[in-house]
Structures are given as structure tokens and as C-alpha cells.
Amino acid sequence: MKTIKDVILSFKNNLQNLYSSNEAIAIAMLVLENMTGMQRSRLKAFEQDELSGEILEKIHPILEELKTGKPVQYILGTAEFYGLSFLVNPATLIPRPETEELVEWILANKKSKAQQPISVLDIGTGTGCIAISLKKHLNNARLSAIDISEHALNTARKNATLNQVDVSFIQGDILNIKQDYELSGSQFDIIVSNPPYVTGTDKILMHSNVLNFEPHTALFVTDDEPLLFYKAIVRVALNSLKIGGELYFEINEAFGKEMVDLLTNNYFKDIELKKDLTDRDRMIKAVKF
Template sequence: MNTSVSNFSREIGTQLKFAGIDDYPMESRQLISYCMNWDQRQYISSLNLPLEKDKMKRIEALVKRRISREPIQYILGSSSFYGRTFFVNPDVLIPRPETELLVEQIIKFVKETNLKEPKILDICTGSGIIAISLAKELPSSKVTATDISEEAIEVAKLNALRHQADIKFIRENCKESISGYYDIFVSNPPYIKTSAIDSLQPEIHLEPRIALDGGIDGTDILVSIIKNISKAFYKKRTAIFLEIDPTVSEKVVEASRLYFPKSFIDVTNDFAGLKRILTIQEK
């Protein structure tokens, strides 16, 4: 007799729980729904239905991957950000909720300053979530996105195509230079201290290290970006929005004051009350 969806979901949920997966009830539903090609409504309506053995084997294979601590976003091939679903794979960082603050801050800035056709540069674009979200939320904007990784740019291009976002992609090393004129610069760069990466949760070890490693104190890329933007910072209404590590916020603010002594500099807290978004704007 075949096992019902409900019973099988509990079984694999127990396996995930023992493996240290915190949100095991949701992830068990996600893995089953992914294999069965169900949405949430179809999953709920199928709870009492039997699962065929071949489908169970497929799901069990995915469960084994998750138990090995492969991020569920890589297993499913997707992740949500700012109300949209994006393709992700091990070539790109998995989107985090706090990064949505960058998008919100920029939308607010554009509306408050009444910028009609803002030119936006997204540095270290990764999967393209920031660039694409801004292009969709600000239809009149002209968005360019850069990354040092060719593989990441290919993922971002796929996401732009999926969401029909008109974005110019450029492979560029932000530590060496930042070219072009823009009204808004935005980046969620690597900002984790090199020594801290190995102590992070197992899933993070499978994300691209180049997208995580911010150098000895976590500020190498951040300071390089600030320095290079200062050379291309021309217009009074130009603004910079950077996601930062809360533990080095003071050092990043000091660097900002060094390169932008006459600018307004502020740090916004994230949902957890941690200093997360650095803003630099001409007074």
C-alpha cells in the first residue's frame, strides 16, 4: 500500500529535523511539491492521496541532498526576492531578506528626489535580483549590472529574460575600476571576514566564496567600491547604497567620510535592528 502525501511529508520532515534543518515542515512540503510540480493549493488538496513509489524515490533523493546541507534554494533552483521568483544555482549567492532594504531605499530616494529616468549601476550583481527588482519597480530607470564572475552574469541574464527586464550586463572587477556615469550606485558586495567563513552554517560553504569573502576584516571590497565610486561621483543628486556587515559599520562610515567628506552619510538598520544599509548622498 502506498504512503499518503501527508504521512510521507511527516516522515521526511522527521529526517530533516534530525539533520538540524530548522524549518523542516515547510521544506518537506517544498521538496514534495517540487517533485510533483504542485503549487501550495495542489499540495494541500493532495494530502490524503497516495504517492507512487517512483515519486517517493525521487523525493527521497532530494531529501538526501538537503540532509547533506545543500541549500534548498539550489535543490529547487529558485529563490524569492521582493515578490518575485529568481533562478539560482551554486554560481550565485542565495538572496537574503535584508537585501530587500536596498531596493526599498532606492525606490524611496527616486520618488523623493523626483528622478525621472535614473541611471542605476548595480555592482556585484550576482543573480541580478537587485538590478531586476529596480528595473521592474522603476520602469523609467536605465539599469546596468556588473560582476566579476562570468557565470554569475549568465545567471543574471536568465533572470532578466524571465522577468522581461531590460538591463545592460558588464563583466567588471569593482576592485579595479567603476566606469560610467550614474545617478545611483548600489551594491551587496562580499563583506564576510575571511576567518569567519569556515565557522558559518554548512549551507553557506556551498555558496560561491567569491561572493562572500570580504577580506581580512570584511571591508576590502566595500572600501574599494567606495573609493572607485568617488572617482565617478559627479552629480549632486547622485547617491550610493551599500549593504554592509553591521560589525564593521563604523569602519565603513570612516572610509566613506574620507572619500566623501562633503556628503551626507547614514546607516539604516535592518529588520533585526542591525546596521545594514550605508547611504552616501550629496548634501
């Protein structure tokens, strides 16, 4: 029989061409947590414990899939985000820690103010992680979320049910807003988006498990139009954001100055460019006036 430590070592050895040692260990822990129901601290404390044959049989095909580069979240079908569990699949991006920082920024700004009812729009919602996390912590907020992919929206709806929140989901292409569009006439206190912003130049540096498995429509823009989605969302905000309303973006670190210029040129004020925990320009906030 194999112990917990044996399985972790097996993951390190088999995934060394794809991941660093620490990444492989983290993946092994995630799989073991999922398979055993044990918390990470307990797995570490009892690493000499033997695992049952049933668990080992389930772990083997997971490791084989991981060796192809497939992200562990897609294999397990779930990902953690801001303390909540989300269903994920190849129709949705895997929620990332830097996006948690964006959610935290919004919550920090809203919680410090009077708890009056507000309306929030999340553009390009994917799994629904931003909208659902905001709704979970802002009970007075009315959340709407839009995505071009019906498959992604189906997942987001399931995630809203899973996390017991009410979010209004809308299918639509933010690049092709029409006069009769469902958002027409809506007025929001907050618009937030983590749109596609990875350029062709950035793509060269990306890990194969992102390039080969995550949805390209949610990731990439061309080198000649890196701000394509931001410009479209700013146009929406000019029509659908209340005076004094806040616009939040997750951004490509290479285009912080360009984002400030875009918002300034469209008459937004109180523009704040914010770094993430790795000291990269990753978020921006602006107020409509």
C-alpha cells in the same frame, strides 16, 4: 501511498541534524510547492491528501541531496526574491531576505520623488536579483550590473530574460579598475552593492550549507581587510556617481561605525545606517557632494 503530512514529517526527521524543525518544514513546503504546483496554503489545508508515485519518486533524490547539506535552492535551481523568480546555481549566491530590504529601501526613496529617468549601477550582481528587481519597479531607470564571474553573469542574463527586463551586464573585477574600463566616463544616479563582507571570524559561525556550497569569492574577505570591497567601490563612486547621487551598501553588522567613517572620510554626506528586521546594522546609504 504517502500523504503530504508524511513527506513533511520525513523531511523533519531526516534533516534534524542540519536544520531546525521549522527550517525543515519550510524546505519541505518549498519542495512540495515545486513538485505539485500547489500553493503553501493549499498544502497545509490538504495535508492528508496522498501524493502520486511519480511525485514521490522525484522527492526522494531531492531529500537525499538535502541530507548532504546542499541548499534546496540549488537543488531546485530557483529562488524567490522580492516577488520574482530567479535561477540560481553554485556560481551565484542564493538571494537573501535582508537584500530584499535593501531593494525596498532604494525603491521607497525613489518612488517618493519625481519619476525622472535615472541610471543605476549594481556592483557584484550575482544572480542579478538587485538590478532586475529595481528595473522591474523603476521603469524609468537604466540598469547596469557588473560581476567578476562570467558564469554568474550568464545566470543573471537568463534571469533578466525570465523576468522580462533590460539590464546591461558587464564582466569586470571591481578591485582592478583600469583607465579603459567600460565604466569609464559613466555617471550614475545610484550605485548599489552587496559585496563580499564575511570575515574569517564570521565563517566559524556559518552554516555548513553556505560554507560547502555557495561561492566563496562572493562571500568572504580576510580579517585584516574587512572593508576591502567597500573601499574599492567608494573609489568607483567618487568617479562614476553624479553629484547628489546615492550610494547604497549591504554591510556586515559588525562594521557599521567603520562604514560611516569610510564614507565620511571620502566626503559623502547624509549618511544613514539602517537596521534590518532582526535589528542588526545591515544597510547604509550616503550622498555624494
